[in-house]
Amino acid sequence: MDTSVFRLDGVTKRYGDLVALDKASLEAGANEYISFLGPSGSGKTTLLRVIAGFEAPEAGRVYFNGKDITNLPAHERGIGFVFQNFALFPHLSVLKNVGFGLTHGKSGLSPAEIERRSLEMIEMVGLSGMEGRGVDQISGGQRQRVALARTLTMRPKLVLLDEPLGALDANLRSRMRNELRAIRERLGVTFVHVTGSETEALAMGDCVVVLDRGRIIQTGTPGEVYDAPASPEVAHFLNRFNLFDGTLSGGMFNAVFGSVPAPHAVRSDRDVYAVRYDRMQALPVSAAPKGPAIPARFIASEYLGSSVMNFFEAQDGHVIEMEHHLSLGAPQEFEPRQDYLLTWNPEQAIVFGREASR
Amino acid sequence: MSVPTTIQKRQANTTRWLLLPGIVWMSLFLVLPILMIVYVSFWTQTTFSISSDPTLASWKQFFSSDTYTGALWTTIRIWLIVLACTFIVGYPTALFVGLFIKSKTLSTILLVICVIPFWTSFLIRVLAWRPMLGKEGAINIVLMKLGVIQQPIEVLLFTELSVIIGMTQIYCVFMVGPIAFMLSRIDRNIIEAARDLGAGFGRIFWKIIFPLSLPGVVVGAIFVSVMVLGEFATSGALSGRKVNLLGNIIVTQVGSLKWAMASVVGVVLTIVMGFVIAGFLRIVDLKREL
Numbered sequence: 001m002d003t004s005v006f007r008l009d010g011v012t013k014r015y016g017d018l019v020a021l022d023k024a025s026l027e028a029g030a031n032e033y034i035s036f037l038g039p040s041g042s043g044k045t046t047l048l049r050v051i052a053g054f055e056a057p058e059a060g061r062v063y064f065n066g067k068d069i070t071n072l073p074a075h076e077r078g079i080g081f082v083f084q085n086f087a088l089f090p091h092l093s094v095l096k097n098v099g100f101g102l103t104h105g106k107s108g109l110s111p112a113e114i115e116r117r118s119l120e121m122i123e124m125v126g127l128s129g130m131e132g133r134g135v136d137q138i139s140g141g142q143r144q145r146v147a148l149a150r151t152l153t154m155r156p157k158l159v160l161l162d163e164p165l166g167a168l169d170a171n172l173r174s175r176m177r178n179e180l181r182a183i184r185e186r187l188g189v190t191f192v193h194v195t196g197s198e199t200e201a202l203a204m205g206d207c208v209v210v211l212d213r214g215r216i217i218q219t220g221t222p223g224e225v226y227d228a229p230a231s232p233e234v235a236h237f238l239n240r241f242n243l244f245d246g247t248l249s250g251g252m253f254n255a256v257f258g259s260v261p262a263p264h265a266v267r268s269d270r271d272v273y274a275v276r277y278d279r280m281q282a283l284p285v286s287a288a289p290k291g292p293a294i295p296a297r298f299i300a301s302e303y304l305g306s307s308v309m310n311f312f313e314a315q316d317g318h319v320i321e322m323e324h325h326l327s328l329g330a331p332q333e334f335e336p337r338q339d340y341l342l343t344w345n346p347e348q349a350i351v352f353g354r355e356a357s358r
Numbered sequence: 359m360s361v362p363t364t365i366q367k368r369q370a371n372t373t374r375w376l377l378l379p380g381i382v383w384m385s386l387f388l389v390l391p392i393l394m395i396v397y398v399s400f401w402t403q404t405t406f407s408i409s410s411d412p413t414l415a416s417w418k419q420f421f422s423s424d425t426y427t428g429a430l431w432t433t434i435r436i437w438l439i440v441l442a443c444t445f446i447v448g449y450p451t452a453l454f455v456g457l458f459i460k461s462k463t464l465s466t467i468l469l470v471i472c473v474i475p476f477w478t479s480f481l482i483r484v485l486a487w488r489p490m491l492g493k494e495g496a497i498n499i500v501l502m503k504l505g506v507i508q509q510p511i512e513v514l515l516f517t518e519l520s521v522i523i524g525m526t527q528i529y530c531v532f533m534v535g536p537i538a539f540m541l542s543r544i545d546r547n548i549i550e551a552a553r554d555l556g557a558g559f560g561r562i563f564w565k566i567i568f569p570l571s572l573p574g575v576v577v578g579a580i581f582v583s584v585m586v587l588g589e590f591a592t593s594g595a596l597s598g599r600k601v602n603l604l605g606n607i608i609v610t611q612v613g614s615l616k617w618a619m620a621s622v623v624g625v626v627l628t629i630v631m632g633f634v635i636a637g638f639l640r641i642v643d644l645k646r647e648l
Binding site: 052053054073074075076078079080081083085087088089090091100101103104150151154 | 545547548550551552553554555556557558561565566569570
């Protein structure tokens with residue numbers, strides 16, 4: 001028996017010569033928060049639109065609640081979709097926007113009942129008292145809530161959110177992040193959240209799906225994806241790793257920093273050595289490091305509140321980042337344009353290679 | 359000692375200079391002539407001369423004569439029919455050009471095609487309907503050849519019908535343009551959102567698309583109304599003088615130098631147009647929508 005809320009089976013979508021989705025397969029459970037992470041053009045929005053029924057796939061099937069819905073039109077699917085630009089009906093009030101989905105005959109509700117349910121949803125997203133306003137008389141964050149309430153009044157089992165926080169400013173973004181999670185938990189439905197921001201994907205998802213060039217390249221919990229990226233591409237999107245190109249042979253990784261033992265390499269079609277920003281250490285040039293080391297010149301640092309990011313430039317122009325968490329003590333002071341030795345514990349590095357064992 | 363000029367003062371000066379040409383132009387060629395027409399409508403008209411002695415004679419004559427009041431009702435009737443026809447023909451066209459065609463280039467090309475008839479002169483466009491609609495015109499010939507009719511249809515030309523056909527064709531594009539413009543501004547995501555909320559095409563059209571295109575309908579209706587209400591050439595050329603609009607009355611009165619009567623009709627026509635435009639503007643708040 002199929003227990004998943006929705007399942008994708010080899011979904012392929014082309015726009016002319018461009019392959020937007022390449023045999024994407026995925027299964028999502030009930031009552032989950034799933035985030036789709038990928039750079040722009042990776043096919044994450046296309047995937048969402050295929051699930052919603054706005055685009056028809058060339059190949060593959062889409063299942064929802066155990067039923068094949070590949071050929072069902074969007075308005076018969078019962079899947080909620082929240083648009084990036086909110087797509088509110090500009091000529092209707094907040095209340096009418098929220099109640100829109102209920103006002104056609106199919107819901108079988110009386111006007112009073114529709115109003116009651118709309119008001120209930122408006123209250124849940126924290127917009128009580130705003131129901132009479134026009135949608136051009138409210139702020140961006142409030143519009144976002146209206147868009148969400150409008151979808152949720154339909155009581156969908158699955159809600160798709162296309163970059164829902166993209167149009168909001170940073171402050172509002174983090175507040176809406178918490179609220180989206182809270183609203184989802186209260187309703188017990190599955191949310192699929194598309195985002196280009198790795199912090200958002202990791203912070204919000206119970207499950208993170210990483211896409212690249214139309215393919216799903218990793219699926220896992222935020223912890224799994226963060227600690228064990230499945231490929232150099234995933235490591236790159238997470239924006240938390242220094243990546244070094246080189247060659248893996250005989251359990252040794254050879255790169256600019258010399259030859260380092262790499263016993264636990266991850267299989268990949270590219271040989272890449274990845275070290276997390278916060279695993280890097282800087283030593284004076286004269287020091288004799290225990291592990292691998294690479295000489296680099298200090299360029300600048302960026303204060304981030306809870307940590308400091310230091311930027312170094314290696315001799316080949318490659319920028320290496322080093323993060324220092326302030327909870328671990330005061331940051332080191334670096335002299336601009338001075339050379340340092342950057343080193344790390346090789347056991348904490350992640351190695352990708354063609355001749356890897358797993 | 360130089361007088362200090364503040365930025366506000368300088369801007370106020372600029373504003374005044376920018377407004378001046380418009381104000382002068384409109385006063386000389388709009389406000390003044392209208393006042394003149396109102397004034398002349400109260401002049402005393404005799405068969406061969408006109409004097410500025412004030413009298414209500416022309417006004418009384420207008421409202422007591424069946425010819426004149428009849429022309430007023432004909433004008434309003436033809437206006438309403440043509441307005442309805444241009445809307446019925448124009449809206450689906452605009453829907454296709456503005457909403458269903460996804461490529462901006464293609465929809466621009468289609469709009470330009472709508473305007474191609476305007477490359478010929480107005481009178482030629484009107485007169486071209488004669489060989490089309492006449493007793494031995496193109497439509498009758500084709501229908502007879504196909505065996506659809508045995509006798510030529512005579513009501514096609516020199517009737518109210520031919521005036522309505524001609525005006526609908528000429529003014530339809532003024533309805534299509536503004537509606538297509540408003541439709542093309544509708545965010546496609548809004549339509550998808552409505553679909554996602556379970557609305558079928560009919561509901562999406564009546565609840566979302568039509569209300570959002572209403573400002574375009576109003577602008578188009580104002581264009582068509584103003585032009586149809588002031589019409590005289592189409593009715594003159596296609597009705598065989600059987601359909602007399604207020605415009606035709608003005609032309610004949612001016613032709614026989616009856617300036618006072620022509621002014622009365624002009625004032626009546628202007629008042630009718632004023633009410634029509636004011637009525638349309640009550641439907642939507644154009645300042646907000648455009």
